[in-house]
Amino acid sequence: MISDRVLARLKTAAELPDLSGTRYRLIEEIGRGGMGVVYLAEDPELGRQVAIKVLDDGREARVLASLEHPGIVPVHEAGVLPDGRSYYAMKLIRGRRLDAFLAQTTHLPDRLRVFQRVCEPVAFAHAHGVVHRDLKPQNIMVGEFGEVLVMDWGAPGMGTPAFMAPEQEAGGEVDARADVFALGRMLEVMLRGESRIPKPLASICRCATEPEPAARYEGALALAADIAAYLDHMPVRAHRESILDRLLRFVSKHRTLLALVAAYLAMRIIVILWLGR
C-alpha cells in the first residue's frame, strides 16, 4: 500500500516539467500564477541558478525579450519542452513580492519611492507599445537592494478584478491608461493602513483610477511625476491646492529651516527681555 506522503510526492514529480532537452536542471517549484508555473533551476554550464517559467504559449518570452529595462526581468533563453509547452529561462530575482514588502515597510515615503520605480518600467513598456494588463502587487518583485522588477508581461487580456480598468473588464480595447488604472489601485493598496491619507495622494489615486480613461493620467510617467512632486513637497498636478494647503506644504518643505529661525527668534527675544530687566 502506498502512503499518502509517497502519493503526494509522486503527484508532484509527475507535474514537474521535463527539462531533459534543455541545459537546465530542475530544482523545485517557486511560484504559480494564471499564466504559468515558475521553477527554480540550475544552469550547470554557467554555475548559476535561474528561474524557468513554463507556460502554454511563447508570447510572454517574446514580449519580455523585446523590453530591455532594469525594471523588467531579463530573459536568458526560450524554447519548447518535449511535452509541447513553452518555457523561458530568466534571471532569478532574490527578494520579496511587493505585497510582502508592503507588509514589512510602514514608512510611507519608502513605499512611494518603490511605487515610482514600478512606474518606470511600465512607462518604458508603454513607449514600446506593450501594455501589461495585469499589474498588481503580486507581479512586482522588490529585490534585496531595493530594485524593483515588474513581472508577468504575457497576460493576453485577462487581468485581476481588483486592479482591472472598467474598459478592460468590459472586454474593450485597452491602452496604457488601463495600466495607469491598475497602478492607481496599487497606490491605494500602498496607502492602506495610513491613519490619514494626505489630500494630494488621495487626489493622485482618484485621477489614476477615473472610470473614464481620458480623465486619467495619460501615462505611467505622468503618474510617477506627480508622486515625485509630492515627495519633493511640490504642487501635485492632480490636486488643486487651497491657500492653507499651500501654506502647509511650505511649512512641511522648510520645517527644519523654520524651526531653526523660530529657535533663533525665541532666543533673541529671551535675551532682549533678559537684558532689559
Place this chain on the structure above:
Amino acid sequence: MGKVWFGVLIGGVLGIVDGLTSWFTPAVRAQLAGIVMGSTFKGALAGAVAGWFARRVNSVPLGILVGLAVGLLLAYGVAAMQHGYYFEIMLPGSLVGAIAGYATQKHQTS
C-alpha cells in the same frame, strides 16, 4: 556660487541681522556699529567653515551640528573678549551658525 562663498554670504547677512538686534538693548546701543561688525565677521567665518564642511560631507543634520558648534565656539571667543554676556552672545551666535550650516547643505552649487 561655491558652498564656501555662499556660507560666507549667508553667515555675513545673518551676522548683520544678529548684530542689529542689539539695538533693542539700550545698554549696548552705543556700541551698535562695533557689535554689527564683530557679529558679521563671526557669522561669515562660521558660514565659511560650514560651507567648507558641506563641500566634503553631504548631511543636513551634520551640517547643522557643525554650524552650531562653530557658531558656539566663535561666540564664546567674542564673549570671552567682552568678559561677560556669555549667555546673551553664545546662544544666538550658535543658532546663526546652525542656520548657516543648514543653508550651505541645501545650497546647490552652480
